[in-house]
Amino acid sequence: MGQANRQRDANANGSTLVDLSKSSTREWIAGSAFALPYLLIAGTFLFGPLLLALYMSLYDWNALDPAQSQFLGLENYRILLSDPDFWNALWNTVYFVVLTVPPIVVGSLLLALGVNREVRGQWLLRTVFFSPYVLTVAVVGLLWTELFNASGLVSYYLGGGNWLTSHDLAMPAIAVATIWWQLAFNFIILLAARQNVSDRLYEAAKLDGASSWRMMRDITIPQMQNPLVFVVIVTFVNSFQVFGQPFIMTDGGPSFSTTTIVLYLYDTAFTGRQFGYAAAVGYVLFMILIAVSATSYYFLGGDD
Amino acid sequence: MVNTDETTAAVSFDDVRKVYNDYFVAVDEFNAHIEDGEFITVVGPSGSGKSTLLRMIAGLETITAGDIRIGDESIAGVEPQDRGIAMVFQNYALYPHMSVEKNMAYGLRLTTDLADDEIERRVRETADMMGIEDELDSKPSELSGGQQQRVATGRAIVRDPKIFLMDEPLSNLDAKLKVHMRTELQRLQEELGTTTIYVTHDQHEALTMSDRIIVLDEGELQQFAPPDEVYNNPANRFVADFIGSPAMNFFEVASNGSTLVGDGFEYDIPARIADELDGSAGDDLELGIRPEDIDYDATGTNTVQATVEVVEVAGSDNFVYLDIEGTECRVRVPGDVKPAVGEQVTLAFDPADIHLFDERSGENLLADLRTTEPGTAEADTGADAAAAEQETEEVA
Numbered sequence: 001m002g003q004a005n006r007q008r009d010a011n012a013n014g015s016t017l018v019d020l021s022k023s024s025t026r027e028w029i030a031g032s033a034f035a036l037p038y039l040l041i042a043g044t045f046l047f048g049p050l051l052l053a054l055y056m057s058l059y060d061w062n063a064l065d066p067a068q069s070q071f072l073g074l075e076n077y078r079i080l081l082s083d084p085d086f087w088n089a090l091w092n093t094v095y096f097v098v099l100t101v102p103p104i105v106v107g108s109l110l111l112a113l114g115v116n117r118e119v120r121g122q123w124l125l126r127t128v129f130f131s132p133y134v135l136t137v138a139v140v141g142l143l144w145t146e147l148f149n150a151s152g153l154v155s156y157y158l159g160g161g162n163w164l165t166s167h168d169l170a171m172p173a174i175a176v177a178t179i180w181w182q183l184a185f186n187f188i189i190l191l192a193a194r195q196n197v198s199d200r201l202y203e204a205a206k207l208d209g210a211s212s213w214r215m216m217r218d219i220t221i222p223q224m225q226n227p228l229v230f231v232v233i234v235t236f237v238n239s240f241q242v243f244g245q246p247f248i249m250t251d252g253g254p255s256f257s258t259t260t261i262v263l264y265l266y267d268t269a270f271t272g273r274q275f276g277y278a279a280a281v282g283y284v285l286f287m288i289l290i291a292v293s294a295t296s297y298y299f300l301g302g303d304d
Numbered sequence: 305m306v307n308t309d310e311t312t313a314a315v316s317f318d319d320v321r322k323v324y325n326d327y328f329v330a331v332d333e334f335n336a337h338i339e340d341g342e343f344i345t346v347v348g349p350s351g352s353g354k355s356t357l358l359r360m361i362a363g364l365e366t367i368t369a370g371d372i373r374i375g376d377e378s379i380a381g382v383e384p385q386d387r388g389i390a391m392v393f394q395n396y397a398l399y400p401h402m403s404v405e406k407n408m409a410y411g412l413r414l415t416t417d418l419a420d421d422e423i424e425r426r427v428r429e430t431a432d433m434m435g436i437e438d439e440l441d442s443k444p445s446e447l448s449g450g451q452q453q454r455v456a457t458g459r460a461i462v463r464d465p466k467i468f469l470m471d472e473p474l475s476n477l478d479a480k481l482k483v484h485m486r487t488e489l490q491r492l493q494e495e496l497g498t499t500t501i502y503v504t505h506d507q508h509e510a511l512t513m514s515d516r517i518i519v520l521d522e523g524e525l526q527q528f529a530p531p532d533e534v535y536n537n538p539a540n541r542f543v544a545d546f547i548g549s550p551a552m553n554f555f556e557v558a559s560n561g562s563t564l565v566g567d568g569f570e571y572d573i574p575a576r577i578a579d580e581l582d583g584s585a586g587d588d589l590e591l592g593i594r595p596e597d598i599d600y601d602a603t604g605t606n607t608v609q610a611t612v613e614v615v616e617v618a619g620s621d622n623f624v625y626l627d628i629e630g631t632e633c634r635v636r637v638p639g640d641v642k643p644a645v646g647e648q649v650t651l652a653f654d655p656a657d658i659h660l661f662d663e664r665s666g667e668n669l670l671a672d673l674r675t676t677e678p679g680t681a682e683a684d685t686g687a688d689a690a691a692a693e694q695e696t697e698e699v700a
Contacts (some may be wrong), residue, residue: 200393203362203364206363207362207363207385207411208411209383209384209385210414218399219399222401223400223401
């Protein structure tokens with residue numbers, strides 16, 4: 001190859017490299033532009049507050065003049081572990097979780113499987129089951145407060161007077177309202193998941209001799225595994241974070257029997273003005289939620 | 305429960321009818337008898353009722369009226385798993401979360417009392433036969449389309465059914481693999497001798513695989529005959545048009561004693577054909593002739609003039625699209641024949657190759673004549689040749 005040809009090839013290769021580099025820069029800029037809105041919103045409303053709360057939890061935080069805040073290190077966390085009100089709120093929350101998560105998950109699954117069948121008025125049932133989800137927590141809270149008060153329908157038929165002022169019945173009452181309200185969202189997710197399972201699998205199983213129960217065990221549940229894991233985790237998170245229903249229906253009473261962690265956090269921060277301590281409560285809840293989600297994921301074995 | 309002593313069984317349909325939602329007739333008054341050990345293909349366009357027929361045998365659809373018998377017993381009220389059938393689905397319907405081994409063993413575990421090691425032995429034996437012995441621990445999503453098809457077939461075989469039902473099992477494969485799997489399925493069926501009912505919309509599969517073909521249209525049986533007969537002596541215009549690629553040519557003609565008069569041509573027919581037409585149809589006839597039966601660039605009398613419009617090069621053969629006074633005519637010619645567009649050519653039809661249909665009823669008016677004709681045997685080779693050629697095209 002002559003000198004001139006080699007030079008020409010070198011130039012040609014050089015220009016290809018330059019083109020590639022220009023093109024990848026353009027792609028990087030375009031990609032960043034698309035990601036930027038999310039990064040800005042998530043940074044401002046998610047990661048920023050998350051870091052700020054961690055920072056606040058290490059201080060006796062002065063909300064009016066943050067510069068005057070006093071650094072305490074892990075003192076807020078140490079106090080919290082020996083705070084009976086915190087433990088009361090934690091146990092109330094766990095009680096609420098136990099009362100709500102199984103019925104919401106199992107109930108929404110059964111509703112989804114039931115409504116998936118071809119029955120007359122199927123669309124009406126779907127609408128009826130989903131409709132509570134469009135209500136706000138305030139409407140749900142006020143509606144069920146009326147139903148549970150001494151002259152409401154619940155005590156009329158089941159007795160028990162005003163459930164919301166009963167130490168034993170107040171939390172179950174809040175749980176019932178929550179199940180009615182939250183079932184709808186999970187129902188829609190699981191109905192969509194069930195409808196994604198190919199009918200051919202059921203036909204193959206039928207020819208293989210599977211009973212309805214075996215089909216449920218061997219086809220439906222395994223095929224809905226990922227949405228089920230999602231529903232379980234979301235329900236756990238929602239139930240651990242319960243705030244609106246006890247705030248509206250009982251304000252944590254009677255005698256703190258319905259004070260949940262988030263309600264306690266709210267009272268500590270906005271009534272007691274202990275923002276640093278409330279941030280520490282929030283962080284403990286955050287850790288609990290991570291642990292519960294990871295445990296659910298591990299035991300239920302989602303693929304995605 | 306259907307008798308399970310036999311290893312394979314005949315299937316009979318007596319006035320079988322399927323109606324959906326009280327108005328849509330999917331299968332109407334279907335009668336047929338499938339012999340023990342036969343390979344039957346059910347072919348027809350989309351919506352013709354072929355899958356419905358298969359699903360009624362399987363027990364996945366109820367039968368609105370009539371009866372289906374497997375062996376000597378009616379399947380009415382018999383659960384699908386007790387009918388002695390196994391089915392291969394179009395999209396295989398493999399359980400995605402189970403390994404290949406579990407997929408294949410599932411039916412045996414549920415319907416037999418076999419010990420686990422016996423089930424495992426049978427599954428391994430079948431997997432060996434299907435060439436998937438190394439994939440037993442894989443999930444279906446880790447397999448290629450061809451392997452998934454083998455698993456689905458293996459899952460059916462391992463149950464040792466009396467009847468295989470296959471619902472377009474090769475339609476998701478590429479052309480080359482389809483041809484390979486087609487041969488493999490035929491080999492398996494011959495080895496096992498199990499009665500097989502195979503649904504397809506692909507006429508090539510029907511022509512190449514089956515002992516007999518059921519042609520369905522709009523839920524009605526059009527013809528039930530061996531491939532050669534379906535190809536060479538179609539019962540009606542629908543069968544003639546549906547089977548064969550490119551499709552048969554049709555020309556509207558009127559009978560004038562011993563001459564058929566069409567747009568732009570007259571064609572003299574022999575006395576035996578004229579006699580057969582005597583008293584029927586009259587003016588409302590359709591002359592049918594297959595593209596490979598047309599004598600291209602003919603000489604002499606009783607010919608038809610045509611103009612070349614398009615030449616389609618297809619390797620060993622070419623397809624020439626001609627215009628005969630506004631009617632399109634397709635001719636299959638050898639690969640070295642490539643006429644120029646606009647060229648005038650002369651065609652001749654051998655009377656032994658023509659079909660005449662009643663335009664109103666679609667009935668093949670020469671069906672009886674061709675059945676008794678001594679030259680039919682020669683024509684019989686046409687279906688095999690056409691199927692082989694179509695197969696070559698597919699692979700190409």
